[in-house]
Amino acid sequence: MENIGIALILLLAVVVSGTLARLSPVAVPLPLVQIALGAAIAGVTGSRVELEPHFFFLLFLPPLLFLDGWRIPKEGLFRDKGTILELSLGLVVFTVIGVGFFINWLIPSMPLPVAFALAAIVSPTDPIAVSAITARVPIPKRLMHILEGESLLNDASGLVCMRFAVAAALTGVFSPVSALGTFLWLALGGIAIGAGMTWIVMKAKDHLSRKLGEEPGSQILISLLIPFGAYLLAEELHCSGILAAVAAGIAMSYAEQTGQALAVTRVRRAAVWDTAQFALNGIIFVLLGEQLPSIVAGAAQVVVDTGHHDPVWLAIYVVAINLALALLRLVWVWISLRFTLYRAARQGRTVAKPNWRLVVAMSVAGVRGAITLAGILTLPLVLDDGTPFPARDLAIFLAAGVIIASLLAASIGLPFLLRDLELPPEPGHQREEDAARIAAAEAAIRMIERLQHELGEGRGDADLYADVGSRLMELYRQRIDTRSKTGDEAEQVKHLEEIERRLRLAGVRAERDEIYRLGRARKLSDDLVRKLVREADLMEARYAAMA
Structure with a gap:
């Protein structure tokens, strides 16, 4: 039980360190905050983790x-x-x-x-x-x-x-x-x-x-x-x-x-690995701080062997x-x-x-x-x-x-x-990004055309497939048109896209707030709330990444 308690304290210290680093008015490196917390834990508890x-x-x-x-x-x-x-x-x-x-x-007593x-x-x-x-x-x-x-x-x-x-x-x-x-x-x-x-x-x-x-x-x-x-x-x-x-x-x-x-696997896997990376790196530095008092004490004893007191x-x-x-x-x-x-x-x-x-x-x-x-x-x-x-x-x-x-x-x-350093120009990738988005949109149009014919063939509601497919293909064609523009037109398109992105983000966040309100009012089940909120989160992440 003692080891479990120590592990939980270390994880809590990692969480607290992130908050303290963000609250700092100056850019204090997160590892330094974690080392300081580890040293504070050792000073308060007086314990030391034995590391194999x-x-x-x-x-x-x-x-x-x-x-x-x-x-x-x-x-x-x-x-x-x-x-x-x-x-x-x-x-x-x-x-x-x-x-x-x-x-x-420098230290002759330390073997080569x-x-x-x-x-x-x-x-x-x-x-x-x-x-x-x-x-x-x-x-x-x-x-x-x-x-x-x-x-x-x-x-x-x-x-x-x-x-x-x-x-x-x-x-x-x-x-x-x-x-x-x-x-x-x-x-x-x-x-x-x-x-x-x-x-x-x-x-x-x-x-x-x-x-x-x-x-x-x-x-x-x-x-x-x-x-x-x-x-x-x-x-x-x-x-x-x-x-x-x-x-x-x-x-x-x-x-x-x-x-x-x-x-969904890629989204969840990325989140898990981000958490694992943050936790492992954080625990290492907290452990360094936690070990620091005993390391200093041991080193102070050894320094006598170097010829100094x-x-x-x-x-x-x-x-x-x-x-x-x-x-x-x-x-x-x-x-x-x-x-x-x-x-x-x-x-x-x-x-x-x-x-x-x-x-x-x-x-x-x-x-x-x-x-x-x-x-x-x-x-x-x-x-x-x-x-x-x-x-x-x-x-x-x-x-x-x-x-x-x-x-x-x-x-x-x-x-x-x-600070105020004139940096060498970074190679731009906008042209490659535009070409990739155009190619992806063209592939989507071809797939929708093929699929709407396959699904609607021989069915009484074939017109519905054609109508939905046309609307989707029109969206992709608009994307191709916007990515094909250059010069001032391209700048205008980028400005419009930024306005649209902000409005979409505001709409998604309003959707999520309403879902939570309905959940608190017991008008939606917890499972449905989680599902709808996840959809809104993925949509918000998509629009936020477009910034």
Whole structure:
């Protein structure tokens, strides 16, 4: 019962954190609010959640990585694949080597493999934290897509690097040749298992749905189980469960494009996954805050082993590591930009050189978050010989400090760097959207024409089918006409569409209010109220998305 109570308190803290972040007059990152609430819970209750590292890793990482792979914009991922790979692979290795040696030099009592493990786990970035910070300041969409793509891949590369470093700390042996072979097996095997499992599960699901019909609840549950299944199978075969979860998510995005699932399944599934993502990310940061007092106490005890006796050195270590991370990231971003400009010049393309503030913003936006915390908590408690894992508490504290410091730096620095910044023009997609809407409307007209003849043939009410079909086709033809206009006519059409959208929203909301009134007056059953309200909600969501 105690564990259930703790879980409920953590979930309540996540809910409260969202409200507090919205009430704040300044843009306080949601993760910082959650960390503060977690620390307050620990201070009030005096309790500490005992986290078993591998259970914590399994519970939180697979679904988060799976969802990142599922929802990342594929267009931006492939368009900027070179930049993303440079950041997610090259920068991770650069960070692990540079920061690893720096930490070992700064804290000689921390063994080099442990320093490399700490450097590896603080290398992944967290786009969700960046999104919370940049909610009230402009940020180029392309920059955000690069950060999302970088985070998707550097989660995997950073955690795999940490795995090698931990293995070296446990065994005391590290072979570059063996590590390369192991890395290839981990990476290729994990990707194949994750993509293969999603493909097999979705094929089997689609076959059964065609035979027996689709039940939305079971389809949603299947999507929730896929990342855990891919992760566990990959780990059982000694491959990377991390990459398996990411690959499963990317494969899921392609499987979803087949359009096999019912519309109601997609709507409900999106809502469930949004809730799961919010809850898991929130609980991770609340747990960080809840663990913080004991982490600080343990690290303060360990700092004596580093040759210092004043706990203030803990803060010095955190600041020094953050400065090293920021400097290495800035250097790498600058080198990557130079290389991109040089490559464009060689190809005869003209690329606008970005403002220096945008380059610095790219570096400051390297915020650490949930993956860093989840990964560092998986450090083993003991070595193979049964002795305590060296400097484990100190490593956890430093990782937690890096998370908090990077959040603070980004929350202060990004609004300053991006304010009144003349951003490079974003590529427009209005023409592609108009063409797609016209093509969809033409397909709908063809289907209505064919179906009205099939349904009305030989029936006494054939004229009714023709009349209804004509009215529907006229709506689609109007849509085609409006999307075919250009220039001032197009602007006028957009203005009319905006007026229509507002009026439709007002009408839908009035419908819903009346349905609720009839329900309160017991003139409608509860089931009917829920059904009608859901229809109104879906309609409102449709019109709101058109903004």
